[in-house]
Amino acid sequence: MHKISYFFITILVLTSSLVMAQELTSPNANYSNKTDFGDLFYIFCANNENSATGSLSAESPFPERSTFNWEKYDRTSNSFLAYNGNISSDTLFSTASNLSDGCYRVTIESNGNSTQLKAWVLHNWIKVTKAEIPDSSSNCEEFIIWADYEYAPLTVYNTTNGQASSVRNASKEFTTRWYQNGELVRSYISPRIEPPIASDSPVTYDLIVEDEFGCQGAGAVDYISKVTLAAFTADPMEGEAVLEVNFTNNSINYDSTIWFFYKDNFIISQEKKEAENEPVDSVDFILYEDSPMHRYEMAGEYLVRLVTVKVNETGNCYDTLYMAPGTFINVDTTYIKVPNVFTPNGDGKNDVFVIETTSMRKLNIKIFNRWGGIVHSWDYSNIESSDYTVEHSVWDGKIGSRMASPGVYYYLIEYEGRSLVQNEEDRRYGRPVKGIQKGFIHLFRGRD
Numbered sequence: 001m002h003k004i005s006y007f008f009i010t011i012l013v014l015t016s017s018l019v020m021a022q023e024l025t026s027p028n029a030n031y032s033n034k035t036d037f038g039d040l041f042y043i044f045c046a047n048n049e050n051s052a053t054g055s056l057s058a059e060s061p062f063p064e065r066s067t068f069n070w071e072k073y074d075r076t077s078n079s080f081l082a083y084n085g086n087i088s089s090d091t092l093f094s095t096a097s098n099l100s101d102g103c104y105r106v107t108i109e110s111n112g113n114s115t116q117l118k119a120w121v122l123h124n125w126i127k128v129t130k131a132e133i134p135d136s137s138s139n140c141e142e143f144i145i146w147a148d149y150e151y152a153p154l155t156v157y158n159t160t161n162g163q164a165s166s167v168r169n170a171s172k173e174f175t176t177r178w179y180q181n182g183e184l185v186r187s188y189i190s191p192r193i194e195p196p197i198a199s200d201s202p203v204t205y206d207l208i209v210e211d212e213f214g215c216q217g218a219g220a221v222d223y224i225s226k227v228t229l230a231a232f233t234a235d236p237m238e239g240e241a242v243l244e245v246n247f248t249n250n251s252i253n254y255d256s257t258i259w260f261f262y263k264d265n266f267i268i269s270q271e272k273k274e275a276e277n278e279p280v281d282s283v284d285f286i287l288y289e290d291s292p293m294h295r296y297e298m299a300g301e302y303l304v305r306l307v308t309v310k311v312n313e314t315g316n317c318y319d320t321l322y323m324a325p326g327t328f329i330n331v332d333t334t335y336i337k338v339p340n341v342f343t344p345n346g347d348g349k350n351d352v353f354v355i356e357t358t359s360m361r362k363l364n365i366k367i368f369n370r371w372g373g374i375v376h377s378w379d380y381s382n383i384e385s386s387d388y389t390v391e392h393s394v395w396d397g398k399i400g401s402r403m404a405s406p407g408v409y410y411y412l413i414e415y416e417g418r419s420l421v422q423n424e425e426d427r428r429y430g431r432p433v434k435g436i437q438k439g440f441i442h443l444f445r446g447r448d
Contacts, residue, residue: 024056024106024119031124031213033167037158039103041120041167045215049152054099054121058106060092066110068094073103073118078162080105103159118159122167126151126174126209128219140227140317142194145178149189149209149217172212179206198229198252198310198319228254228310230321232291238330240358241418242384243296245329247304251319254308259287264300264420265328298432299359299419301328332358334417334433341442344397344404353395353441355413357386361432362416365393367409367441375399375409397443409441 026032029042044054060066068088071080083104088094096104105118130148137144151174154167178186180203185193189209197203202222209217231250236243249257262268263284271280287294296302303323310317337356344351353376357363360383367376376395383389397404417433 022059022061022115022117024058024104024117026054026056026119026121028053028055030215035120035156035158035167036165037160037163039118039120039156039159041122041156043122043124043154043167043213043215045213046123046125046152048125048127049123050100051123051125052098052100054101054123055095055097056099056104056106056119056121057093057095058108058117060108060110061115062108062110062113064110065090065092066108069107069109070094070096071105071107073105073157073159075157075162078159080159103157120156122152122154122156124152124154124211124213124215126211126215126217128207128209128217131205131207131219131221133221133223135314138196138223138226139314140196142192143196143223143226144192145190145205145221147176147189147207147219147221149174149219151209151211151217169212174212175210177208177210179208180204193223196223196227197225198227199223199225200253225253226310226312226314227317228252228308228319230254230306230308230319232304232306232321234304234329237327238332240332240386241296241299243329243331244293245296246293247291247306249291249306251306251308253310254319255311256309257288257290258307258309259289259292260305260307261285261287261294262303262305264298264302266300266420296329296331297418299331299333299417301330303328331418334359334415334419336360336413336415336417336437338411338413338437338439340440341444342397343444343446345445351396353397353443354390355393357383357389357415359418360386360389360415361418362414363389363393364414366412367395368412369404369409370407375404403445404443406443406445409443411439411441413437 023040026042030045031043032041034040042054046053058068070083070086072083074081086096094106099121101121101123103118103120105116107114107116126149128147128149130146132146133143134146155164156167157164176187176189177184178191202224205221205223207219229252231252233248233250234245236245247259251257260283262282268282306321308319335358339353342350342353362381363378363383365378366374369375378393414436419433421431421433
């Protein structure tokens with residue numbers, strides 16, 4: 001008899017322990033813990049203070065099917081009142097859905113046995129209330145984003161005495177992160193952005209505010225760029241004089257442009273020497289076109305600088321782009337090469353006498369026979385390309401309409417180039433290369 005009583009008491013203790021071990025659950029909650037006074041709470045990340053997306057689930061601790069009676073805590077009466085008549089019967093499991101903030105209690109009954117479970121549902125929202133860039137805080141060097149936010153207080157009440165408290169940890173600060181095009185740029189709520197981005201269209205900065213429970217609020221602001229970015233390309237970058245270079249303006253967010261074209265690099269260096277550390281104006285001329293074309297008449301190395309201007313009510317912003325260090329518009333120096341033999345025999349190889357030149361301005365060509373008679377001449381004073389020289393200065397080995405006799409001929413070439421002479425003083429004052437070149441040409445008619 002004593003053994004049976006002991007066994008019955010043991011069953012009662014185990015049953016009581018099983019009941020006490022039960023808790024309301026919520027798989028969809030973002031966070032859960034217990035309040036200072038021991039109540040279980042579930043946090044649901046929400047979009048606003050009126051959200052009702054919470055859910056709580058209860059499982060009967062009894063082996064038989066049970067009845068679940070749901071109630072909600074009423075602060076005014078400091079008591080639990082029936083929750084929308086939410087009663088589940090003849091089941092082992094019950095879920096209350098679409099719950100707003102509050103404390104919920106469920107009474108589970110089965111065959112004269114009962115237990116009560118309760119938990120808080122808290123919707124945790126973070127709302128960005130301000131994200132703006134005042135015009136007064138935006139200039140050519142920086143701008144400041146002014147931002148602020150509000151958040152759910154997450155208040156709970158001791159259902160015994162009605163005392164209020166918050167489940168937030170005051171020692172844990174919210175994290176704030178500003179992103180631009182997916183890249184983190186600042187980690188505080190009202191950041192100073194420097195340097196500003198030059199853009200023809202608004203630049204969006206996205207704000208993410210996150211609290212200790214992992215819930216987030218979002219905001220955004222568009223920056224209307226006040227700054228400009230100078231960019232250009234030049235084509236071609238090298239060639240013989242006269243060299244026509246097209247400058248393409250690839251700048252961003254600008255209202256006007258200023259192009260600075262510099263003197264030949266050698267002339268600049270000479271001017272600096274003569275100035276003896278005094279300021280030197282290295283600029284040759286200035287253009288205000290958007291994408292200019294410039295003809296370089298003389299050989300040399302030339303720099304170009306572009307300045308773009310963005311007009312703002314609070315002050316104009318400028319950007320300057322120099323050509324990369326060591327990079328120049330390279331205009332070839334004067335060059336002349338004369339062949340000493342040609343074979344006008346109609347085989348398509350070396351059939352004409354033609355000189356090779358680059359960056360030549362003037363040419364006077366005379367070819368003489370052995371008795372001093374001129375058999376070919378060509379003179380031009382404004383050559384703009386070697387192609388022109390090749391096309392017009394050639395001798396096809398004829399004198400008039402008849403073939404010239406094979407043999408040795410004498411040539412005399414006077415030229416003026418588009419290079420400046422290498423003598424520093426002469427070159428400083430822009431004196432072009434001039435010269436005379438002479439020699440013999442061998443004309444053959446035979447075929448190999």
